[in-house]
Each structure stands twice: as C-alpha cells, then as structure tokens.
Amino acid sequence: MNRVRFVPPGPPVPPGQIVVEDWPRLDIDPPVDSVPLEGWRLRVWGAVEKEVSFSAEDLFEMGAQEMEADIHCVTTWSVMGSLWEGIPLERLVAEASPIPQACHSLCHGLRRYDTNLLLEDLVAPTSFLVWKRNGKEIPHRNGGPFRFIIPHLYLWKSAKWATGIEILPQEKMGFWEQRGYHHRGDPWKEERFSVG
Ligand SMILES: Nc1nc2c(c(=O)[nH]1)N[C@H]1C(S)=C(S)[C@@H](COP(=O)(O)O)O[C@H]1N2
Ligand SMILES: [Mo]
Numbered sequence: 001m002n003r004v005r006f007v008p009p010g011p012p013v014p015p016g017q018i019v020v021e022d023w024p025r026l027d028i029d030p031p032v033d034s035v036p037l038e039g040w041r042l043r044v045w046g047a048v049e050k051e052v053s054f055s056a057e058d059l060f061e062m063g064a065q066e067m068e069a070d071i072h073c074v075t076t077w078s079v080m081g082s083l084w085e086g087i088p089l090e091r092l093v094a095e096a097s098p099i100p101q102a103c104h105s106l107c108h109g110l111r112r113y114d115t116n117l118l119l120e121d122l123v124a125p126t127s128f129l130v131w132k133r134n135g136k137e138i139p140h141r142n143g144g145p146f147r148f149i150i151p152h153l154y155l156w157k158s159a160k161w162a163t164g165i166e167i168l169p170q171e172k173m174g175f176w177e178q179r180g181y182h183h184r185g186d187p188w189k190e191e192r193f194s195v196g
Contacts, residue, residue: 001064001065001066001085002065002066003065003066003067003068004065004066004067004068004088004125004126005067005068005069005126006067006068006069006070006126006151006152008070008188009152009188010188011188012070012080013078013080014072014078014187014188014190015187015188015190016076016190017072017076017077017078017187018076018077018078019077019078019079019080020077020078020079021079023071023079023142024073024077025141025142026073026075026155027113027160028112028113028175029111029112029113030111030141031110031111031140031161034140034144035110035140035144035145035161037056037145038056040055040056040145040146041053041054041055041163042054042059042092042129042146042162042163042164042165043163043164043165044092044093044095044096044164044165044167045096045164045165045166045167046102046105046166046167046168047098047099047101047102047167047168047169048096048097048098048099048102048167049096049097049098049099050096050097051096052092052095052096054092056131056145056146059086059087059129059131059146062087062091063087064085064086064087064131064132065085065086065087065088065128066083066084066085067083067084067085067086067088067126067128067130067149067151068081068082068083068084069082069084069126069149069151070082070151071149071151071155071158072154072155072187073154073155073156074154074155074156074181074185074192082133082134083133083134083135084128084130084132084133084149085130085131085132085133085135086128086129086130086131086132086146086149087128087129088123088125088126088127088128089122089123089127089128089129089148089165090123090124090125090127092129092165093122093123093165093167094123096167098119098167099167099169101169102119102167102168102169103118103119103168103169103170103171104116104117104118104119104167104168104169104170104171104172105117105118105119105122105165105166105167105168106165106166106168106172106174107122107148107157107158107159107162107164107165107166107174108159108162108163108164108165108166109143109147109148109159109160109161109162109163110160110161110163111161112175113159113160113161113174113175114159114166114174114175115156115157115158115159115174115175115176115177116171116172116173116174116177116183117150117153117157118184119167121150121152121153121157121184122150122165124150124152126151126152127148127149127150127151127152128148128149128150129146129147129148129149129162130146130147130148130149131144131145131146142160143158143159143160143161143162144161146161146162147159147160147161147162148160148162152186152187153184153185153186153187154182154185154186154187154191154192156176156181156185157185171183177194180193180194181193181194182194
C-alpha cells in the first residue's frame with residue numbers, strides 16, 4: 001500500500017502540548033447511534049465544475065493509502081504515532097474539478113459540525129478521509145465510519161462522521177471558528193484562538 005508520512009515543521013510535540021496514550025473524545029453533538037456504511041455518502045459540492053458523491057464502496061474501490069501522523073488537539077493533548085488508512089482529499093476534490101475562483105472550503109460532519117480550511121490545506125498531501133487507524137476501523141466515538149484527518153492543523157479541523165466537502169470562492173467560518181477559534185489553526189504557531 002502506498003504510504004505517506006506527515007513531517008512536522010518543528011518539534012514532533014508542538015509547543016504547549018502534552019502527550020497522552022489513550023485517544024480522548026471531544027464533540028459538540030455526537031450522533032446518538034452509529035452511522036451505517038450502507039446509504040452513507042461523501043458529497044463534494046460548491047465552487048466546482050461538477051458535484052460528485054462517493055459511497056463507501058466507491059472509496060474502497062479507489063484503493064486505500066496509508067498516512068502516518070500524530071494528532072494535536074487545541075485543548076493541549078497530543079496522540080503520537082498513528083497509521084491511518086484512507087484516501088487523500090486531493091483525489092476526491094479533483095474529481096469535482098474546483099473552478100478557478102475556488103480558494104476555501106468547509107468540511108462537514110454530523111451533527112451540525114463544520115470547519116473551514118484553505119483549499120491548499122484541504123488538498124495537502126497528508127490531508128485524508130480515513131476509515132482505519134492502526135489496522136482497526138475508526139470507532140464511532142472518534143468519528144467512524146469516515147472522518148477527516150488534517151495532521152498539520154489542530155484536530156478541530158478534522159471533522160468526524162464526515163458527510164461532505166464544500167468548495168468555496170471565499171472564506172466562510174466553521175462552527176468553532178465562529179466562536180473564536182483561529183481561522184487556520186497551525187499547532188506549531190500555536191494558532192489556537194483569534195485575537196480581538
Ligand atoms: N462532527 C464533528 N466533528 C468534530 C467535532 C465535533 O464536535 N463534531 N469536534 C472536533 C474537535 S473540537 C476535536 S478536538 C476533534 C476530536 O476528535 P476525537 O473526539 O476523535 O478525539 O474532533 C473534531 N471533529
Ligand atoms: Mo477540539
């Protein structure tokens with residue numbers, strides 16, 4: 001399987017972070033029941049030439065790729081060393097052909113969660129839609145069956161229970177960004193909250 005590794009732009013543990021062993025859970029509004037694979041789709045829409053949507057089977061048939069990366073939550077915990085299995089977002093977004101004016105995006109997840117990303121952050125080589133971690137399916141509590149993992153930004157940028165990617169011609173803030181979180185969220189620059 002093709003594998004990529006996220007190379008941190010600074011120390012492996014970003015400033016102000018503390019390493020934990022067990023993967024915590026943080027949600028605004030988790031779905032009550034697990035999300036069935038059957039009927040699930042990931043939609044890509046907005047500032048694109050053609051809207052597309054993928055079923056679980058479509059993604060499995062595209063062929064999984066592996067991605068090695070740590071995760072860093074703005075609440076200061078980090079989980080080091082995960083091997084993720086999924087598909088680079090760049091491949092999914094390319095199928096929709098963003099229009100030339102496209103420069104931003106919102107990743108959507110259940111329920112009422114969204115988070116904004118620059119288009120270039122969305123299609124970075126290690127920005128993935130994943131369904132496995134360390135060989136096991138992503139548990140419901142951590143956003144399975146499919147969640148985003150954007151390892152170069154704080155974990156709030158990685159929507160759980162993924163439902164869609166909205167491509168945008170201008171910046172539009174997501175759930176936490178509207179409530180004072182930084183619009184970009186680089187852990188190595190400690191971009192935790194917006195100032196002012
Ligand atoms: N759909 C959805 N995705 C979400 C959230 C959420 O509340 N709903 N919380 C975000 C935040 S703030 C964090 S820190 C991570 C937590 O992921 P975890 O619960 O798997 O640790 O998920 C992010 N993705
Ligand atoms: Mo978070």
